[in-house]
Amino acid sequence: MDDTFNTAGRLLVRTADRQAQGAVFDLSEENMRYRFALLLFFAAAVNAACATEPLGATVPRIDLVLPKQTEVVVPEPAVARPQDKPHAMSADKAKAFDEAIKPFVKQAQDSLPAAKERYLKGLPKGEMFFITTRLKDPDGKFEQVFVLLKSWKEDTASGTVASDLEILKTYKEGELIEVLDKNILDWTIAKKDGTEEGNFVGKFLDTYKP
Numbered sequence: 001m002d003d004t005f006n007t008a009g010r011l012l013v014r015t016a017d018r019q020a021q022g023a024v025f026d027l028s029e030e031n032m033r034y035r036f037a038l039l040l041f042f043a044a045a046v047n048a049a050c051a052t053e054p055l056g057a058t059v060p061r062i063d064l065v066l067p068k069q070t071e072v073v074v075p076e077p078a079v080a081r082p083q084d085k086p087h088a089m090s091a092d093k094a095k096a097f098d099e100a101i102k103p104f105v106k107q108a109q110d111s112l113p114a115a116k117e118r119y120l121k122g123l124p125k126g127e128m129f130f131i132t133t134r135l136k137d138p139d140g141k142f143e144q145v146f147v148l149l150k151s152w153k154e155d156t157a158s159g160t161v162a163s164d165l166e167i168l169k170t171y172k173e174g175e176l177i178e179v180l181d182k183n184i185l186d187w188t189i190a191k192k193d194g195t196e197e198g199n200f201v202g203k204f205l206d207t208y209k210p
Helices: 002-020 029-052 091-121 200-205
Strands: 128-136 142-153 156-161 176-180 186-190 196-198
Touching: 091 128, 091 142, 091 186, 091 196, 091 200, 128 156, 128 176, 142 176, 186 200
Parallel strands: none
Antiparallel strands: 128 142, 128 186, 142 156, 156 176, 186 196
């Protein structure tokens, strides 16, 4: 009797200590051992009480309360940045490239004031605003990159580079930069369902062949 009581008590204390340290129990083998330890402990206690009480005595009621399963909350996936890849090329091809994207840049810049106003008023939860600009290295090479907007004050937008840079050496993905409105070539609003607004130049570049 005493051995059963002591063994169950030690197992219960050891398991309870683990639970107090932040362990999460579910219907695993460890949780089942914990519950079995509880049953052994209380069974030993009841048996000990029955052995010391005369026949007909009332044994106190013991309510066994088992721990509830921990609820697991799965966070919603973050909004993905635009999927099309900004174009990268050397300076010698820049003129033909600029001529090709010119009408789409104009379309983006003409609609930029309204898009900017939407951003400043606050986009719906889960939507993200990207701008497209051109970054240059000292050697003249450039890449058009997405910038995830963080703030917009007067005529200057601030955000982090959100493209995988292939040519540039003086910038890196995730770097915080500032872009004047006049240097914004395109804008994109990415939504939670995977759709997007804007990205006029980006959609053109999906089919562009230098």
